[in-house]
Amino acid sequence: FIYDGANADSKVDVYNWNKLWDNVQLIEMDDLDGDSTIDWGQFGQRIDDGRYQWVVKKGSDKRGVIRTFTWPNDLVDVAPILVADRTGDGIREVAISGINPDDGKVFIRINDGRLPNERIANISWPASWEDYQVMELGDLNNDGFSEFGLLGFTKANRSLQLVIRDGASLAEYGRVSIAGWWENVSVSYDPAKNRIVMLGIDQKTANNTVIEIEPESLQITQQYQF
Known part of the structure; x- marks a missing residue:
């Protein structure tokens, strides 16, 4: 729900996502589709198969989604991170951090912020x-x-x-x-x-x-x- 910053009783807009995810977070994105409006992303873990997804809606049109970024469910204690542009397209990249439960290593997995599911970097630290x-x-x-x-x-x-x-x-x-x-x-x-x-x-x-x-x-x- 977005409310007028000067009038708490004035609702400006409402964005809805399906009931497919747990532990959701709302994230203000860059303008992924170039329509001069800030887009909105919801990050969460899918209820059906445990995958982590970052689902982005247009800022100007609440219908449908314009991007879905997906990571496998092989990490725990996962959190989303928006990181600086690495590809030179002016859009920040999307990433998750988490722990591999098998060996305890810590990971940051960075995907292209404009292209869906294009992994561009994997960073890790030992346990x-x-x-x-x-x-x-x-x-x-x-x-x-x-x-x-x-x-x-x-x-x-x-x-x-x-x-x-x-x-x-x-x-x-x-x-x-x-x-x-x-x-x-x-x-x-x-x-x-x-x-x-x-x-x-x-x-x-x-x-x-x-x-x-x-x-x-x-x-x-x-x-x-x-």
Whole structure:
């Protein structure tokens, strides 16, 4: 349901999807069909066969769908991600992250955001971390492709690490080990300052902490608490 931003009682439009999916999320898309309106995607897991699907409707016409992106049901803890354009067509790509339940590896599977079911990249990390999160960081080395990171605690000794995959080669770009005991951690890339920024709570001091990391050398350049 879309309501007028200035009048909560004024309903602007309604979009409907069939009752075929569980655990659905609504995602604002780019203009996939070039009609100058933002399109809307619903992501969920099919009730009948467990596949993950991202079903897109036109922003200007609620009838039918214009794209259906599909991934197999061989991952668990799956989440959708819109990632930066990798194909040069001006449309962000669609991806899912999840865990292979057989070997514990963490995956990001990226499909072309304009063409249905055209896989363009598979990124993975070994089953060495727990309580992890994965994210698109940004183009750290200025080669035209965003790098991707896994921030998590090692299973061996619960040390915090950021492990980055190169967006072009998909090989390991580098990793940062962050000393101390942490909770509520997150990481992002700040292009204005050209810095990777980690936020978290230092358990020793109970203070909010900011750690800035230089994106090429992956050296910690600044750390402060507040």
